[in-house]
Amino acid sequence: MDRELTHAEAxxxxxxxxxxxxxxxxxxxxxxxxxxxxxxxxxxxDHRTVASFLGSAGGRAPDGLxxxxxxxxxxxxxxxxLAPVVPLKERRSVSLRVGAAAAAVAAGxxxxxxxxxxxxxxxxxxxxxPERADTTLLRAATHALADPQAQRVSMRSPDGSxxxxxxxxxxxxxxxxxxxxxxxxxxxxxxxxxxxxGQKISAGVLGANPRVVAxxxxxSGLSGFAVTNEHAGGVTETQxxxxxxxxxxxx
Amino acid sequence: MAIExxxxxxxxxxxxxxxxxxxxxxxxxxxxxxxxVFALARRLLAEQSLAEEVVQEVFLRLWQQPDxxxxxxxSLRSYxxxxxHGRAVDMLRSETSRRRREEREARETAEGGYDIEREVxxxxxxxxxxxxxxxxxxxxxxxxxxxxxxxxxxxxVATRLDQPEGTVKSRIRSGLKRMRADLVDAGIGGxxxxx
Numbered sequence: 001m002d003r004e005l006t007h008a009e010a011x012x013x014x015x016x017x018x019x020x021x022x023x024x025x026x027x028x029x030x031x032x033x034x035x036x037x038x039x040x041x042x043x044x045x046d047h048r049t050v051a052s053f054l055g056s057a058g059g060r061a062p063d064g065l066x067x068x069x070x071x072x073x074x075x076x077x078x079x080x081x082l083a084p085v086v087p088l089k090e091r092r093s094v095s096l097r098v099g100a101a102a103a104a105v106a107a108g109x110x111x112x113x114x115x116x117x118x119x120x121x122x123x124x125x126x127x128x129x130p131e132r133a134d135t136t137l138l139r140a141a142t143h144a145l146a147d148p149q150a151q152r153v154s155m156r157s158p159d160g161s162x163x164x165x166x167x168x169x170x171x172x173x174x175x176x177x178x179x180x181x182x183x184x185x186x187x188x189x190x191x192x193x194x195x196x197x198g199q200k201i202s203a204g205v206l207g208a209n210p211r212v213v214a215x216x217x218x219x220s221g222l223s224g225f226a227v228t229n230e231h232a233g234g235v236t237e238t239q240x241x242x243x244x245x246x247x248x249x250x251x
Numbered sequence: 252m253a254i255e256x257x258x259x260x261x262x263x264x265x266x267x268x269x270x271x272x273x274x275x276x277x278x279x280x281x282x283x284x285x286x287x288v289f290a291l292a293r294r295l296l297a298e299q300s301l302a303e304e305v306v307q308e309v310f311l312r313l314w315q316q317p318d319x320x321x322x323x324x325x326s327l328r329s330y331x332x333x334x335x336h337g338r339a340v341d342m343l344r345s346e347t348s349r350r351r352r353e354e355r356e357a358r359e360t361a362e363g364g365y366d367i368e369r370e371v372x373x374x375x376x377x378x379x380x381x382x383x384x385x386x387x388x389x390x391x392x393x394x395x396x397x398x399x400x401x402x403x404x405x406x407x408v409a410t411r412l413d414q415p416e417g418t419v420k421s422r423i424r425s426g427l428k429r430m431r432a433d434l435v436d437a438g439i440g441g442x443x444x445x446x
Binding site for chain 2: 012013014015016018019020021022023041042046047048049050051053054055059060061062065066068069070072073139140142143145146147166176177189212221
């Protein structure tokens with residue numbers, strides 16, 4: 001099929017398309033139309049949901065199949081990632097102790113007394129319960145974490161028991177997944193700090209129980225992120241040790 | 252997310268955890284949906300080893316490209332089953348599989364045991380879904396069954412049923428719309444967003 005489908009032609013094929021019952025050339029033409037037509041995309045999603053009920057025969061997968069899948073995860077790291085892509089627990093861990101040599105840049109910066117702090121007027125968009133999360137934010141965060149162009153920082157607590165992850169897109173939009181951090185009392189808040197150019201720059205006041213958060217951070221020179229525990233309302237500069245800290249993963 | 256909360260996690264939260272390389276989250280997705288993904292592939296391909304290959308591909312793809320799942324477009328189960336169906340159909344239509352299937356069909360026909368309608372009736376799908384499928388006009392039901400469970404294109408369905416291609420195409424679409432309306436009426440509306 002060498003030409004573009006009209007809306008009516010594409011719509012006519014949507015049922016068959018959703019059941020994988022079109023020829024390859026038709027499929028390509030429909031997908032081209034779907035890129036531009038939200039109404040047809042919604043219809044395909046509906047058809048596929050119906051089909052999923054037909055296909056939900058249930059039953060058990062064969063024994064041992066999961067072990068083979070789990071085994072293949074290590075052999076096949078995510079192909080789109082340019083950054084190190086081994087599972088989180090196996091990733092290069094940054095220094096877990098503030099001031100330790102292995103995380104010299106980030107740790108040194110966060111430990112600097114009197115470092116100049118620029119408090120960005122960040123617009124922080126957060127949700128408190130991922131289970132009732134705005135799917136748009138979850139989806140955006142998922143995209144950012146999977147984006148090979150994103151700058152990605154895995155943060156760990158000094159004792160290694162807590163972690164958080166940040167991904168910063170080239171347009172300055174960042175996402176922090178911090179649902180591993182324990183909730184604080186109402187008079188406290190977590191605060192995100194960007195470590196850049198020898199400074200710690202506030203990238204957002206996160207609240208007492210951040211889960212998934214979107215933030216803005218435009219300046220260049222990022223070398224890492226840290227999260228501190230501050231009194232409610234946040235601070236313009238901090239002397240507190242980070243709850244979690246991590247350096248930028250180089251591609 | 253606290254890993255211990257995975258069993259109650261929503262689809263979106265689960266997939267976000269997968270994007271963070273939490274293998275436990277992928278294991279939870281498999282625990283919830285692996286059986287259905289396998290059963291669908293097994294049904295289409297009629298060969299366990301090929302069906303297992305499909306399941307591996309589907310979950311590996313979820314691990315590698317979690318952002319392809321859009322929670323606004325349906326449940327994770329619906330997404331995984333669509334992936335399983337698409338991959339199984341690709342295999343089915345490959346030359347080798349086509350030959351195998353023809354051999355199998357010939358053998359089963361010879362043995363008198365192959366009856367796609369009977370197979371559909373025997374499906375362990377929910378009673379509501381069976382009822383809804385049964386309520387469809389028979390022409391629509393037959394076209395959907397042959398396309399979805401037989402892995403046939405609508406053109407092949409048209410040939411099989413000796414009906415015009417355009418008619419089959421329209422019947423598949425109208426049948427799916429009718430089923431959706433009936434499922435919602437039957438009180439299964441809540442499942443549209445369920446994991």
